[in-house]
Structures are given as C-alpha cells and as structure tokens.
Amino acid sequence: MNPSRKRAVRLTVALSAAAVLASALIYTSFSAASPALSPSQLARQAQPGRSYQLTGTVVAGSVRRAGGVLDFGVKDRAGGTTIPVSYTGTVPDPFREGREIIVTVQDQGGRFVGERDSLITKCPSKYQTAPAGEKQNY
Amino acid sequence: MAALGHTCLLLALAVCAYGIGASLYGARRGRPELCESGRRSVYALAGILTVAFAVLEVAFLRNDFTFNTVADTSSRTTPALYRAAAVWSSQEGSLLLWAWLLSLWSSLALFLVRRRMREVAAYATAVLLGLAGFFVTLMLIYATPFATTHPAPAEGAGLDPLLRFPTMVIHPPVLYSGYTLCTIPLAFGVGALLARRVDADWIRTTRRFAFAAWLLLGTGILLGARWSYSVLGWGGYWGWDAVENASLMPWLTGTALLHSLMIQEKRGMLKVWNMSLVLATGTLAIMGTFLVRSGILSSIHAFGGATLGVPFVALIGVLVTGSVYLVVSRAKLLRSEHRLEALLSRESIFLANNLVLVGLCFVIFWGTYFPLISEALSGREQSVGPPWFDRYTVPLALALVLLSGIGPVIAWRRATLANARRNFTAPVLLALATLAALLAVGAQRKPLALAMFACAAFVVGSIAQEFFRGTRARRAIARERVPIALLALVRRNRRRYGGYVVHVGMAVLFVGVAASSSFQHAAELALFPGQSTRVGGYTIRYVRPTATITPRQDAAHTGSTLSLGAVLDVSKRGRHVATLRPSEGYYDSGEAAQGTVGHLIGGQAVSHISMSAGLTRDVWTAIAPNISSSPLRRIVTAGNRTLPPDQALVAIAYLARSYLSKPAAAQFHFIVSPLVMWIWIGGVIVFGGGLIAIWPAPSTVRRAERARSPARAAGELAQA
Numbered sequence: 062m063n064p065s066r067k068r069a070v071r072l073t074v075a076l077s078a079a080a081v082l083a084s085a086l087i088y089t090s091f092s093a094a095s096p097a098l099s100p101s102q103l104a105r106q107a108q109p110g111r112s113y114q115l116t117g118t119v120v121a122g123s124v125r126r127a128g129g130v131l132d133f134g135v136k137d138r139a140g141g142t143t144i145p146v147s148y149t150g151t152v153p154d155p156f157r158e159g160r161e162i163i164v165t166v167q168d169q170g171g172r173f174v175g176e177r178d179s180l181i182t183k184c185p186s187k188y189q190t191a192p193a194g195e196k197q198n199y
Numbered sequence: 200m201a202a203l204g205h206t207c208l209l210l211a212l213a214v215c216a217y218g219i220g221a222s223l224y225g226a227r228r229g230r231p232e233l234c235e236s237g238r239r240s241v242y243a244l245a246g247i248l249t250v251a252f253a254v255l256e257v258a259f260l261r262n263d264f265t266f267n268t269v270a271d272t273s274s275r276t277t278p279a280l281y282r283a284a285a286v287w288s289s290q291e292g293s294l295l296l297w298a299w300l301l302s303l304w305s306s307l308a309l310f311l312v313r314r315r316m317r318e319v320a321a322y323a324t325a326v327l328l329g330l331a332g333f334f335v336t337l338m339l340i341y342a343t344p345f346a347t348t349h350p351a352p353a354e355g356a357g358l359d360p361l362l363r364f365p366t367m368v369i370h371p372p373v374l375y376s377g378y379t380l381c382t383i384p385l386a387f388g389v390g391a392l393l394a395r396r397v398d399a400d401w402i403r404t405t406r407r408f409a410f411a412a413w414l415l416l417g418t419g420i421l422l423g424a425r426w427s428y429s430v431l432g433w434g435g436y437w438g439w440d441a442v443e444n445a446s447l448m449p450w451l452t453g454t455a456l457l458h459s460l461m462i463q464e465k466r467g468m469l470k471v472w473n474m475s476l477v478l479a480t481g482t483l484a485i486m487g488t489f490l491v492r493s494g495i496l497s498s499i500h501a502f503g504g505a506t507l508g509v510p511f512v513a514l515i516g517v518l519v520t521g522s523v524y525l526v527v528s529r530a531k532l533l534r535s536e537h538r539l540e541a542l543l544s545r546e547s548i549f550l551a552n553n554l555v556l557v558g559l560c561f562v563i564f565w566g567t568y569f570p571l572i573s574e575a576l577s578g579r580e581q582s583v584g585p586p587w588f589d590r591y592t593v594p595l596a597l598a599l600v601l602l603s604g605i606g607p608v609i610a611w612r613r614a615t616l617a618n619a620r621r622n623f624t625a626p627v628l629l630a631l632a633t634l635a636a637l638l639a640v641g642a643q644r645k646p647l648a649l650a651m652f653a654c655a656a657f658v659v660g661s662i663a664q665e666f667f668r669g670t671r672a673r674r675a676i677a678r679e680r681v682p683i684a685l686l687a688l689v690r691r692n693r694r695r696y697g698g699y700v701v702h703v704g705m706a707v708l709f710v711g712v713a714a715s716s717s718f719q720h721a722a723e724l725a726l727f728p729g730q731s732t733r734v735g736g737y738t739i740r741y742v743r744p745t746a747t748i749t750p751r752q753d754a755a756h757t758g759s760t761l762s763l764g765a766v767l768d769v770s771k772r773g774r775h776v777a778t779l780r781p782s783e784g785y786y787d788s789g790e791a792a793q794g795t796v797g798h799l800i801g802g803q804a805v806s807h808i809s810m811s812a813g814l815t816r817d818v819w820t821a822i823a824p825n826i827s828s829s830p831l832r833r834i835v836t837a838g839n840r841t842l843p844p845d846q847a848l849v850a851i852a853y854l855a856r857s858y859l860s861k862p863a864a865a866q867f868h869f870i871v872s873p874l875v876m877w878i879w880i881g882g883v884i885v886f887g888g889g890l891i892a893i894w895p896a897p898s899t900v901r902r903a904e905r906a907r908s909p910a911r912a913a914g915e916l917a918q919a
Binding site: 068150 | 361431432433434440538558561562565566569570573577579580581582583584586587590591723724725803804805806823825866868
C-alpha cells in the first residue's frame, strides 16, 4: 500500500472510531440523564419510577429527622408548590432550612424518595453572605 | 484607603489601555521603544495591583467593616489567618487576586524574554494586558472590592466556616496561579501566530510556563480534593462537580500539550495540534474562571449571586473565534516537517496519549455542560451524574496509565520486536505478578480496580527499569557509586527523569483512587453513648459525648462558639486502634433576629471530622449531634427571653452541660477506605517530579550566564 493511501485509511479509521465514540457519548448522556426540574415542574410532570434532579429551596420548619431518614420539603425559589422528600445518606454541612439544594428524587407513588448521597447544598458562602431568612432561627 | 484602592483600579485600566496600544503599534510599525514601553506597562500594572491588593488585605486584617466585602466575608471572631485568606473568598476579592497574579506572572514571563522575540513578545504583551484589563473592568463595573458603607457595621458576617481550614488558605492562590499561568502560553501562541514566527523559539520560551501552569493547577486541584475529604463532611475527594471539572479540563489539555511539545521539538511534527492545545488550554482556564462566576451551572462551589456571565461569554467568544481564525489562516506555517513513520513508535504512543487526554477532556466538557447542551437541543435541562462520568473516565484513565508506562521506554520513529522485548519484558512480568498476587487475595470482584493496579505496576516497572539502566550506564562510564550516579543522571536530564517521577506519582495516585473507591466500607447510623457498630472489620464504639464553648479558642481554631462531639474508640479484633474525636462546630450568625443566645450558634454548622489515617487505610468519622432536640431548643428559647447579650454565653454553657449530662442519640458517618493516603503521597511525588523537571538544569544556567557575559562586556565597552 502506498504511503498516501495508508494515511487515508488511517484517517478514515480514526475518524470512524471518533464518530462511534461521540455517538455513544451523546446517546448515553441523554439516556442516563435526569431532567432537572423545579418543584412546580416536578408536581406536573413526575412519572412513577423515573429519576429527577430536583432543584429548590428547603421549606422553613419542614426538616425532620427520624432515625437515618431525613424528611424535608422543597419549594420553588419564588415559593409555591412544595415537594416532600424522604432522603437517606450524607447530608452536607450547609444543608438547612431556606438553603438552595439539588437532590435526585424518584416518584414512588406520590412519595418522593431521595437517591442515597445525592443531596447537594449550594454553598452560599463561598461567597456571599446568606440573607437573614436563610439562617437557622431558634 | 478605599479611595486609594479604587484609584489603583482606574490607574490599572489606564495602564492596560496604554500598554495594549503601545505594544500593538510598536509591533506593527517596528518601533522597539514602544514595544519596550508596553512591556514596562505590565510591570507598572503589577506594581499598581500589588498596592490595590495590599489595601484590601490591610482592610481585612484591621477589620475595616466600611469595606462591604470585609463586612460580608470577615468578622472579629474570624481567626487572623483566615481573615487574611478571606480576601479571596468573595467574588470581588477573588477577581482582584486573579488580576494581581496574572500581572505578576506576566511580568515574570516578559522579563525573561526581554532580549528576545521582540515582536512575538509585543503581541503577547497586548494579549496579557487585554486579559488583565478585562478583569480590572469587571472590578470597576460589576464587582468592586473597594465599595464602602458608612457608617460601618459594628461586626461582619464572618468567613464561612467551611473555608476555615488551612488548605483553603493556599488552595485558591495556587489554583489561580495555575489558571493565570495557562494564559502565558496562550498569549505567546497568539503572539507567534500574529507575528508569523511559529518556530521553536516561542515554544522553548513558554514551555516552562506551561509546565508551571500544569504543576500549580494540579496542586490546586489536589488541595481542593484534600479539603473536600477533610472538611466537607461527606468523606469523598471528588464529586464530578462542575467547578471541579472546570479546573480539571485545562489540566488535561495541558498534560497533552507537555507531551506533544516533545514531538514538535524532536521531530517538528504536530504544530497545528500543539498550537490548538495551547489556545484551548488558555481558553479552558478562562472558562473555568467563568463557570464559578456566571451562575449558568449548578455547583456547590459557585459564587452566590453570580452576575458575570455575559462579559465572560463575550471574552470566551473572542478567544475561541480568534484562535480558530489564527490557526486556520496560519495553517501553511504550521505544516509538519515529518510524518508518522510507524504505529509502534514513541511518537504514536504520545499521540495516543494526547488523544486519550483530549478525549477525557471532551467527555468531561460534555458532561459538565450537558445541562446547557440538553436544554439547547431538547428544550429540557437535564444533567448527568457521577456514574455517567465514571463509565467513560475509568477506561480512559486505565488507558492513560498504561500509555504512561509504554511511552518512556518505546523507541522513537520505529520500534522493533527486539526493542520491544528488551524494554517490556520486565515491566510486563511485574504487572502479571501483581495481577496474580491480587487474584490470590480475592480482588477479582473489582476487575477495573484490578486492571488499574496491574497497569500501575507496569508503569512503576518500566520507570524503575529506565532509572536502573541509566544509573548502570553512568556507573560504567564515570565509575561512580550508585547514589552519586543516580543523582548525576537526574541532574543531567532533569526534564526526562523529572517526567518519569511524575509518571510514577500519577500511577501511585491512581492506585489510591482505585482502591479507595472500589473497596470502601461506609455506614451511617445513630448511636447512643456506649453503643458500637462494625464497619469494614473495625469496631467503633461511641464512648461519651464532648462539648466545648470556647469562642476564638476552640479545638480546631476556627472561631466556633460551641462545639459538640463525641469520643469514639476504634478497635480491630479486640485491639485498640485509635481514639477519634469528631465534632460539629456552631458559629455566630450575627443575626440579632435570632435572639441574644440563638445568634451565637445560629450560623453555619460545620463538621470537624476525625480520622485515623494510615498507609493501608483511613478510618474516617463525622458526627451530626441533634442540636435541635427539644431540651436544647428550650434552653436557647429561654435564654433569648431572659438573658442580656453580655450574659448570653451562660445559656450556651448550660446547653453544653445539658448535652453532656443527658446525651441524645447522635448521627454518625463512618468510612473505612483503603489506600487513600496514597492519593496524597502520589500527589507529593508528582509535585516533586514536577519540580525536578521544571528546575533549570545547571548546564542551562551556565549557558545563559555565558551568553550574558559577552553581551554585558560589549555593553560596558560601548558605554566606555
């Protein structure tokens, strides 16, 4: 095989491999992704058994801990619909009432169960003083 | 003081504008005195921004709450070390740190090339001043560090307790140094393209900065991982968070660049690829900075109230468009001098390594920006989690480690079978022996981890063989003793052997990652004093509760008002292993609305984890005491009602005593992870190897000195 033909074959193989890998990447990212929804969107769209990434604010007075289960409500940033979540797993330090959180939940017959260790609390600090409403009141 | 800081920013902007104009005009018209003036304006910028940074630092150390940023991110109860570091905990302070570091590194780079590459350096000066001007403009329009309020509040909000950790004092400056250093090769790359001088000179000049950027970015990433592991209370060191990913991407392309530059130096190949990597690394560094500040992606690390999206998008747009235009329009100049001769050659392995690194970067880029991509394509914002990242990054990381063992020992141009047999027999045997030993102890249930251990053994084997052969050859020639011969070998070729040490460090680091993520045991449960549980072969017993109320003098020296915790006894097969004392610190919120007592502990609560770290495993513990239990809540409520502010600590003391005398069940998080320590040891090895590689070789220093001496003598003669 002459050198230029060899190069063309190599380039074709490399590009084909890249195309296959890119297709796999795109396919799996769409199939494995969880839709990111606000509480009001989740209330409208939730389908049993499917995972969603719920983003909202922890409702004041809603946090209860019973054994290893943490129950809390999540509402839209602007208020409105509240989604009750039962969560098990690591709770980040900044988690508290009024804070913005992200948690992966599954609709289990009208009850939203948080995926283990999926709770993320947006760190308000790094870098901004938390507004008074976000702090814990006794 | 604020007026001085603000004036510095205005002056800095004027200097940037002048420097850009002088450099560009000087380069276009061939006026070296203007290019020189442009370069000096970078030094002036560094001086001005140093004053601005000092003004802000002094304001933090003096608790000058007239500065809004000081009032928002510091307080009198924040320990002095963390007050000093609080400067870069705010959006505006971190922008100032970015611009300041950029000006310092730019000054150093331009000082080093002051007698060479005048035209390229002039364009590079304009690019660097353009970037600095962009950040100064952001501080003047969107987030000024010198905004003030009169009268000043009596007390500040305090630095977030999560950031009161020694690693966080140095993590941002190190990471930002890495980011800003990434822009130096970018600037010189753009300069070389504009000046049409794409020979090896600009690469030789900026290679050391590319290496320093890589080293500091990597160190910053590792320091962040260490902070996450030791402070964040979840026991992990990497979570595929958008901001973590943003720092990893330029590091990956930078790693690819450091390898492919060698091919360009040796064989004159991959010029377009290298230029693209230089530009991509610089752009990704700016994108990393943008991601934290734009608020476009959800991240635990993002700055609150981020509003700088639009200016950053504009800057990134200019960088990407400009880069593509320059590379395409100069494609003829960047033509390769040679072609790849054989698939089994060092060039091919380096190319494969580059493809894997860029592939990794692409995967991470796709996953990180997937919420935006999916919204643009499907109208619905979706995101992918750690399992998706792991699916792609784990095999790619395996390939990378394997290639890092093959690359150093395979021949340039074309490897023969004899060459392959000579170089690979020992490393392959070591890898197989490792595999067999691990299979014998029952590690087959985690095949990917097993593969990583074998690949790492292969790398260590191939590098050890290189050191062995080099030392043996040196001994044969110079008849030196082994340590002397080894030292001389490394000293004479620091880049090569420093690079080998880096490879070993990365292999060790990956062993730590594979072991700790595959063979970890964890438990989360509530325990009363006296109760115990078993985790990963260890028995952990909750001995007794602890409580301290020592404002400004707490055990961790972080400034917490109250700290509640536990004493834990860790044992294995009946033998005592360690006594651990995890606790949770409660901080003053400064909010009068929470009551005289409530505000003292109403701020952030932070886990102070406790662990027994060892070479074989870490036992990691964290506690979440139930501070909201009814009895404790009643004490705070009663204190709020009855106690004046100067006696409020009495209620906190009573609360602590109540917690000790009638302890409720506390929530614990226990993790037993094998080989975590090797992640940090691997990081230190990488850093050490990096320092060896970046340090100027003695011969280079002597050459530079020799080159300077005649020039100096000639100059003196001319003056005489």
